[in-house]
Amino acid sequence: MIVVIDYGMGNLHSVRKALEVVGAKVKVNSHPEDIKKAKKIVFPGVGAFGEAMKELKRRSLVQPIKDAVKAGTPFLGLCLGMQLLFEKSDEAPGMKGLCVLDGEVKRFKVKGLKVPHMGWNNIAYSLKPACRQARLTAYNSKILKGIPNGSYMYFVHSYFVLPKDRNVILTTTGYGINFTSGVCKDNIYGFQFHPEKSQALGLKILENFVDLK
């Protein structure tokens, strides 16, 4: 059973549907007990960093999420869900993130480029050995199985993550700068784009997550 964490931030329907299409049994839930028992966790989300952290606290989900990550439960953060894994964000100064990954979330500030970064952009495999801990590189990462380097994915965001440990970077994407569009560390995966809105290749990523042993 895959638990999709519901904390009142955005549209979970499409994430649930997409996971079901690739063969997962899904429970959309916000109960700490279910997170504890989950075989895998998907953490989606759109909206603002500060509001999201408030919601997670209000629903007493912060510790259960951290515990699940620590316990090795395969964990997939999407969009805001990935950003929340880091320590802090320009979007909510003074608000602490989940601090599961080291680094921060920055706002796009590139002259002449529109914000939000919205639409289809490609992901480049990180050439450095990403996910050293898991002895994986983007080229043999299970989560990117069947996803050609340079594939187009659907993005919509105004902030991007800046990991402290460059080894967690799985993919990068260019928008004025090269920003991190995918991360991986041990059991943690995160993508800035929306696989659930990226047609067949996006679904393939979700399928890879579902298939993780």
Next chain:
Amino acid sequence: MLTKRIIPCLDIKDGRVVKGVNFINLRDAGDAVENAKFYDKEGADELVFLDITASYEKRKTTIQLVEKVAESIFLPFTVGGGISAIDDIRNLLNAGCDKVSINTAAVKRPAFVRESSKRFGSQCIVAAIDAKCKIKTKEKQKWEVYINGGRIPTGLDAIKWAKRVERLGAGEILLTSMDYDGTKEGYDIGLTKAISESVNIPVIASGGAGNLQHLYETLTEGKADAVLAASIFHFRAYSIRDAKNYLKKKGVQIRPRT
């Protein structure tokens, strides 16, 4: 690199597509899922559904339609038409669409844009602006904003209004030229460029597409981030594939069909 988006627009009424793909091998031309699947397969980058349902009661059918579409395609889509309350937006987003476009309600009560973008995030609030040329001299040109499907002039200057909706939290602008809409003579390049250069959020150009050159012009000269088109795709004068091949040859960054 971020690619320019090609977005087919479908009109829906009472839960059915009334202006959609005009073709032979479609089992049911009015079925939203069939239409959506067709464009999904063709390589459309997003879809827009414009709800022209007259009665409020029948709007429920729109929700059912959105649910069905969201279950069958995994592509971003926007729903617009008659949205005037936070509950309308919540219902549509819960049903599975990604963005909503707001037009008349935004002009009548600008705070609605702020409230909705704050509640749901800027990324899902599209401000739709219908504009018509008001003054045109050699030195300058001005456009006025219209509401109620282009029936009522508002006195608002389109450029100022575009800046305002951006400040209020809209994440994108869907800009329709009333002068060019339906003419098939091309998009209003002047208007598109003026708005696109005035705001720092993406602008979707709409109204006037008659051939592929028109798409090219508005994406380059007009500086649009995306193009919306209805009839040239529905009547299959051109396919999305044709459009993408053409634009690619001309050097426009587009997403290849996968």
